[in-house]
Each structure stands twice: as structure tokens, then as C-alpha cells.
Amino acid sequence: MQFSRYFYPKRPSYIASINLTNVWPQESNPQSWHCKCHALPTEPYRASTTVYPVMSFMTLPLLNPSVQYYMSSCLSDGSPVSCLSTEIYSYTEEPEFALNRDYFEEDFRSHVRRRRWIELGQEQQRAYVMRLLDALEVTDRDKRLKVARAILYLAQGVFDECDTDADVIHWSRHNVFLLYDMGIFTALLELLSMEMDNNQACSSAVRKPAISLADSTELRVLLTIMYLMVETIRLQTEDDRPEWRTAREAFKTELGSPLYNGEPFALLLFTMVTKFCSMNAPHFPMKKVLLLLWKTILFTMGGFEELQEMKVRGRERLSLPPLPEDSIKVVRSMRAASPPASAMELIEQQQQAKRGRRSRRPLVKQDSLDTYNERDPFKNDDARDEEEDGEEADSGIEGEVDPLDRDVIIQPPPPPPPLRPPTERASLPKGLPWAPKVREKDIEHFLETSRNKFIGFTLGNDTETLVGLPRPIHESVKTLKQVRRRDLSLIIPPLSSPPLLSIPPSLSLHQDRGEEDVDETPTEILYLGMLPNLSQYVIALLKLLLAAAPTSKAKTDSINILADVLPEEMPITVLQSMKLGIDVNRHKEIIVKAISALLLLLLKHLKLNHIYQFEIVSQHLVFANCIPLILKFFNQNILSYISAKNSICVLDFPHCVVHEMPELTAESLEAGDHNQFCWRNLFSCINLLRILNKLTKWKHSRTMMLVVFKSAPILKRALKVKQATMQLYVLKLLKIQTKYLGRQWRKSNMKTMSAIYQKVRHRLNDDWAYGNDIDARPWDFQAEECALRESIEKFNSRRYDKNQNGEFAPVDNCLQSVLGQRVELPEDFHYSYEMWLEREVFSQPIQWEGLLQ
Numbered sequence: 001m002q003f004s005r006y007f008y009p010k011r012p013s014y015i016a017s018i019n020l021t022n023v024w025p026q027e028s029n030p031q032s033w034h035c036k037c038h039a040l041p042t043e044p045y046r047a048s049t050t051v052y053p054v055m056s057f058m059t060l061p062l063l064n065p066s067v068q069y070y071m072s073s074c075l076s077d078g079s080p081v082s083c084l085s086t087e088i089y090s091y092t093e094e095p096e097f098a099l100n101r102d103y104f105e106e107d108f109r110s111h112v113r114r115r116r117w118i119e120l121g122q123e124q125q126r127a128y129v130m131r132l133l134d135a136l137e138v139t140d141r142d143k144r145l146k147v148a149r150a151i152l153y154l155a156q157g158v159f160d161e162c163d164t165d166a167d168v169i170h171w172s173r174h175n176v177f178l179l180y181d182m183g184i185f186t187a188l189l190e191l192l193s194m195e196m197d198n199n200q201a202c203s204s205a206v207r208k209p210a211i212s213l214a215d216s217t218e219l220r221v222l223l224t225i226m227y228l229m230v231e232t233i234r235l236q237t238e239d240d241r242p243e244w245r246t247a248r249e250a251f252k253t254e255l256g257s258p259l260y261n262g263e264p265f266a267l268l269l270f271t272m273v274t275k276f277c278s279m280n281a282p283h284f285p286m287k288k289v290l291l292l293l294w295k296t297i298l299f300t301m302g303g304f305e306e307l308q309e310m311k312v313r314g315r316e317r318l319s320l321p322p323l324p325e326d327s328i329k330v331v332r333s334m335r336a337a338s339p340p341a342s343a344m345e346l347i348e349q350q351q352q353a354k355r356g357r358r359s360r361r362p363l364v365k366q367d368s369l370d371t372y373n374e375r376d377p378f379k380n381d382d383a384r385d386e387e388e389d390g391e392e393a394d395s396g397i398e399g400e401v402d403p404l405d406r407d408v409i410i411q412p413p414p415p416p417p418p419l420r421p422p423t424e425r426a427s428l429p430k431g432l433p434w435a436p437k438v439r440e441k442d443i444e445h446f447l448e449t450s451r452n453k454f455i456g457f458t459l460g461n462d463t464e465t466l467v468g469l470p471r472p473i474h475e476s477v478k479t480l481k482q483v484r485r486r487d488l489s490l491i492i493p494p495l496s497s498p499p500l501l502s503i504p505p506s507l508s509l510h511q512d513r514g515e516e517d518v519d520e521t522p523t524e525i526l527y528l529g530m531l532p533n534l535s536q537y538v539i540a541l542l543k544l545l546l547a548a549a550p551t552s553k554a555k556t557d558s559i560n561i562l563a564d565v566l567p568e569e570m571p572i573t574v575l576q577s578m579k580l581g582i583d584v585n586r587h588k589e590i591i592v593k594a595i596s597a598l599l600l601l602l603l604k605h606l607k608l609n610h611i612y613q614f615e616i617v618s619q620h621l622v623f624a625n626c627i628p629l630i631l632k633f634f635n636q637n638i639l640s641y642i643s644a645k646n647s648i649c650v651l652d653f654p655h656c657v658v659h660e661m662p663e664l665t666a667e668s669l670e671a672g673d674h675n676q677f678c679w680r681n682l683f684s685c686i687n688l689l690r691i692l693n694k695l696t697k698w699k700h701s702r703t704m705m706l707v708v709f710k711s712a713p714i715l716k717r718a719l720k721v722k723q724a725t726m727q728l729y730v731l732k733l734l735k736i737q738t739k740y741l742g743r744q745w746r747k748s749n750m751k752t753m754s755a756i757y758q759k760v761r762h763r764l765n766d767d768w769a770y771g772n773d774i775d776a777r778p779w780d781f782q783a784e785e786c787a788l789r790e791s792i793e794k795f796n797s798r799r800y801d802k803n804q805n806g807e808f809a810p811v812d813n814c815l816q817s818v819l820g821q822r823v824e825l826p827e828d829f830h831y832s833y834e835m836w837l838e839r840e841v842f843s844q845p846i847q848w849e850g851l852l853q
Helices: 065-071 081-086 095-111 122-135 141-155 165-181 184-196 199-207 213-234 242-256 265-277 286-301 304-317 327-332 343-354 366-374 381-388 403-408 440-454 471-482 522-548 574-609 611-623 626-634 638-642 666-671 679-696 700-708 711-718 724-740 743-748 750-759 778-800 815-819 833-842 848-852
Strands: none
Touching: 081 213, 095 122, 095 141, 122 141, 122 165, 122 184, 141 165, 141 184, 141 213, 165 184, 165 213, 165 242, 184 213, 184 265, 199 213, 213 242, 213 286, 242 286, 242 522, 265 286, 265 522, 286 522, 286 574, 304 327, 304 574, 327 724, 440 471, 522 574, 522 611, 522 626, 522 778, 574 611, 574 666, 574 679, 611 626, 611 679, 611 778, 626 679, 626 700, 626 711, 638 679, 679 700, 679 724, 700 711, 700 724, 700 778, 711 724, 724 750, 743 750
16 A cells, blocks of 8 residues: 655645555445454555545544544444454463363363354353353362363354354354353452462462463453453444343443442452552463453443533533533544654755755655745745635645654655545635633633722622723623633532632531432442552552553563563574564553553543542642653654554454464564554553643643653654644643743744644633743642642542541531531430539539639
8 A cells, every 4th residue: 555745736735644544444344454453454445536634543443443442432333343352362372262262172062062152052052151150160270260261262252163253253242242141250250359369379479580471371361251241242333132232231330330349340450450569469460450440441431422421411411501612523633733843854954955955846755845845934924825826725834744754655656646626625624623711710810910900909709790890801801701611520519620629618518527419420439449549559550551661671679561471481583582572562562551541531530520539549640750650651762652563463363263374484573564553552642641631731730840850852752743633632731831941942942832822722811822820830839739639638538438427527616506506305304404404514623724724
């Protein structure tokens, strides 16, 4: 497949960068896509005559499941399920596929003769699964493992009886729903709890100098079956049976409810993570645990599409105006901007200018023309407008080819595409992509400044009284209120606005006493279970993220995340060493992907559920050095990371068990797959940037951490990735710290400033480009975090402290409140009232001197 690198000088540049093509899928049929290697379509495709603007990866839903999850978290358009089950396996586990089949065949032939599984009727299949369920309860550990492998073979789709990948997917879905209906998941959960409490295996793994796949065999089999069940049942398809839809809702409720020893299933997996990071169980297969944990939270709480629907319903319930736009759709329609020129590129351009390379040709290469336009992006705007002859001109930051493009595309360029008629030209969105908005605090600050200037005093938080202010101020306040947007997460009681987050007096007394009515949502149940050990869970996840980061160096005291990827016998040939190296790198990439997606989902759901729940997790992340960890992750050659090819297509499931295995060579392993980008790594980078945005938004102390850690050059290098969504969140991070970087930085980075203006939402009264913000006072930084921490502790004590009637219960010291309480006295109290008064009051000596002291 060729990539066009030419365009006609008199037309705007719509040529995609190296991450995009002008190829559009001919049909949404999963059969036409390489579900094994996340590759481009191998079935006949058609070259589109309509040039699409630089499409972000979200607009290619069938290309990669992670990409589709990123926006919708639910592949409802028929994307191949096999893509989603590929990452649960390591390449070193390939021999176990045949082992699972052999154990199944051995047991199946002893009960059913001369027939295959796919030839049995529904009742016969249910009867055989019941036998397997009974066999899981035997005391012999080896027999249990054989039965578990037979169940895993069923969940994998009885691939030995299938001829195509589609058949494997079909029978995998059929078998998974059958296994859930027969109660296999509950039995597997009991076995998983038993393996977690196996002290003999834990102590043996702690004493071992090197841990391999053999130390976690039982756990890997159990976790793989459970992952396949969760992921398969989670996905909805058009041909789902009614009983499958009912089973999906029941399974979703079961996973999100505290049905497993009084806690949700996700909390059990969090416990496995902390136990692994504390070195008490170094043999736990962390990649499988993290993937299962991520998919469980994604299934029970919902993805980004479900979050958007919850926001819409919540705003309707509170009679709030609808959102001005759908953020997912806006991001999908964005175009990538060209990265700012580096110092080396500027020197190269100056040398070309000295050689006199300013002449234009009728047809020139894309990168050459962009180099010409990069010399002075603001000098020839008028000439460019005249040259366009009434057509829409580019903004000066669009359509340039990333430097990585010159390294990746080494084929000779194809012939130029034919001229398109003007009617087929792609339409560009008019105006800015986001509707501007302001906070209530911004209006209050504007009125405070205006009142001090014109009438000499303020009225606190009053935003309605405009007496004494001139007419232009009235118009300004009216404009601000038109774009005022009240976030749903800040409306739900307690009504608060960051960064103050103080409990308002509007809460009733019974709420302050811990009697608040709370909806038992899956998010609320999970937070309540995580709260006692929340800091341990956060630190454990960040430890794993640090160990899996490509910039991390191996240390003797660091945790070993390769326990479920290293074989018992180390490789002895170059080919085996290359295969293991690819597997290890792929293993780390999947761990980063799972942790980043897990943290982002938690933050988004907790913010929607209650703002204080979001703030406490955010503060734990900040105190655990999450901000420098993410910056360290991006302090690498991010282009190389995103274009890494750590995958072997022919070894991906189910391709490796359905098709004949070709001979692997060192050259084929080094070449990798046909994708020019690793969507998995791009997905991880965007998630980490979004997490960083959520941690620093409206928090000036944390924004100063970005400045102190010199994040600006790191983030500017990330702009070289020409992907609209990633660039958007990089520009957001640059925008919030622009006021602290100084006038010289802003002067020398005008192209970045222009990109911020074009792509990031505008907030009226936000002078981000000038640095005059009143909130930028350094002496408020520590007080801000302390006040936030105090408010969080009050919230948790009020809402979740069940022991407030004990010795340390808060005392109501308000005289009116105490005297106003109605006290129920017994009926015969007035008979003994005088005796009680004599005994308790008059006969007791009072030390008046002690009271005076």
C-alpha cells in the first residue's frame, strides 16, 4: 500500500501524515480486516477519491480495538473479537495452546465418542460442561489444572475444529455464554481465591532467584479464562440472542456488586496487585491481572460513551442546560497540526535558503514544500491568500509532514493523483472547534475587580447586583453568563467549585451526621471498598507503571514484571533471543496500556460520581509522584516509541492456531508488521496525557510542578506526533503553564501559541498568554493542597464513618442547636424530678475556683 506524498501547490494540503492513509474500508465486515495483527485491510480496498482531512485514529474504528475503545469503549460495530483476546497471551505461551487442546480431547473422548464438540446439541454440551464443573472440585491439584485447561480450550473457541478465524470467534462467544450460564465463573473465582492464599507457592516464589512461566501456571490459566469471559460477554454484537443480552446485564450487575466475600470482583484484583508489589507474591502474572482489572471496571462502570450518556441524563435531571457540543465528536473531527520546527530543522532551512531553493515547481514533494513554507510562516500570508484564488487557505500549521515520515516511507513516490473537481473537495469546519465557557468563579472575580474600581467595595459572591457599575460592565456580565457552564460533577451535593472545595452550609444537619442517602452505584461500591487501602492501590499501580516504562532502568530492588513472560529455559539461538526480546517489549507496552486506561477510567467515573472522590484519588497520585513519572515517560524519543513494532503477526491468536505456521527468520522478526504506528502505544500516550491534564487542571501548585520539572521542552517534542487527539492534550498542558514560562518563551514559540489558540477551548477572562493571573501567587500553593486535603477528610468522615456515635464522635457545641433539640423523657420522670435534682445537682459540690482558672 502506497502513501501519497505529493500535492498540488494551489490547493490546501490535505495529505495525511505517516499515521494516516487515503484508504477507507470498503465495508465494515470484520472478515475484511486482519484481526490477527491489527494491520490494514488485505481484502480488496478502494482508493478514496475524496481526500479526508487528517483523520485521527478514532475515525478508524476497525483498525484497532484499543482505538475504538478510546472513544466508545464498546465495539458495537462488529470489530473482531480476536483482536481483543490477542494481548492476554504472551508469545512464550504458544506451546500451551496445543496442551489445552490435548487435555480437552483426552477428557472429551472418554465421554463422547466419534463426535466433535461443534456437532453436539445444546443439551449435550451443557451436560459435558457440568461434568467439567464437577471435576473442578477434586482435591488433586494436577487434575484440577487439566480440567481448567479443557475449559480454557472451550473459551478459546475449540480452534482445532475450526477452519477460519471467524469460526473461532463464533464458537468462542457461544462457549463463553454457555460457561457463564453453567456457573463456571463462580467456580473459577473460588479457585482464584484459593491460589491467592496459597502460602506455599508464595514462599517458594520468594526464595527463587529467577521466576518463570512455570511458577504461575494455575493462576495464568484461571485469569485467562476469566478475562475471555469478561471481554466476550462485555462486547455487544447485532446477532446476540435475547438470552445473551439478559446474561450480559446479569453478569455486569454481578461483577459490580459486593457479592464476592462482601466486596466487588475488582477489589480482589486490586488486592493481587498490592500483594505482588509488596514482594509477597512475586509469581503473580501481573499483565493478566491488570488487563482483567481494566476490562472489569470498563464493563461494570461503562466506557466513554456511557459516561457521556450519564452526563446528559444528569444534566436533564438537574434542569441544567445541555452541553454545547459532544467532546468525542469534536475530537474526532480535529485535524493534526504540524509540529514546531526544531533547532536542527531551522538550521537546515537556513542553509537551503542560502542555496537559493525558493523557486516553486508545478509539482513538488510534500516535505520539500513544507520546508519552504516553514521558513517564515507569517511572512507571505497575503501572497498565499492571493494564490489560493478564493479557496480556503491553510492556517500555516496544517498539512506538514512529520520528520519521521521521511524515515518510514522509503518507497519511490507514486504518480500524482488526478485533479479532483471542486465539488469533491473536503469541507473544513468553520470557526473554532470548541464553544467558549467560564466558571462561576471567573464571573465573581470579574465583578470584584469592577466593583473595587468603580464603587470602592465588593459584595462577596453576589453575581446579580450590578448597581453602580457602568453599562459596558452590564453587557460584559451578560456575555459571561451566556457562556457560563456549570459542571455536573460540581453540582451534585456537596456543591463546590475547585480549588476551594469547601462543604457549604446548604447541607442539612442529618447529612453532616453521616446519614446522607447515597445511591449504590458500581462506582460508589468500588470506591467504598478501595477507601481503606486507596493509597496502597495507587502506589502499586504507579510502581508497575514505572517498571514498565521504556525509560526506566533495571534496579536490584525493583519489582519483576516479567514473571509471566520469561520461559523456564532461556533462549540459546539468535532467533529465540529476538523473539523473547520482542515479547518482553510487547509485555511492557501492554502493562502501560492497561494501567493508563485503568487510571483514566477511574478518574472520570469518580469525578462524575462525586468530586471529592476524584480529588482524593488525584491527590494520592500527586503525592506518589505521578506527575514526574509521566513526564519521565515522555522524556524519550516518543516518535520511536509510537512507531515501535514489537509484535509478531503470525504468532497472534487465533492466527497461530488456525493457519499453518510459516518459518520465522531473524529478518522477518526485525521487519515487524505492516503498521507504521503502534496503536497500542499511541493509545497509552494519550491516556497518560489526559491523566496529567486531570491532575493539573485548576491546580496552580501542580501546574508549577510542570514548570519546575521543565516539562515544556518534553511536551513540545511530543507535538511531533501528528495525531490530533494527542496534540490537543499536549497543547492543553502547555497552555496552563504558559503564564509561568516568561515572555521570551512565548515570543520564540509563536507557532505553538497559535496552535493553542486554534485547538484548545477558550475561557473568557483567562489571560493564559500574558501571565497576569491573580491565582499565580506562590505563597498559596501549600495552603491550597492542605485546604483540599481537609475538605476531603471531612467528606469521608461525614459520608463513610460509621463509628460516629462512639467516643470520638463530633460534639455539637452550638447553644441554640442543643437547646432546640426535642428530648423524649419517660412518663414517670416528673414524679422523681425533685429527687433527681437533689441527687445530681444540689448535693454535688461545685469547685467554682477550678472553673474560673
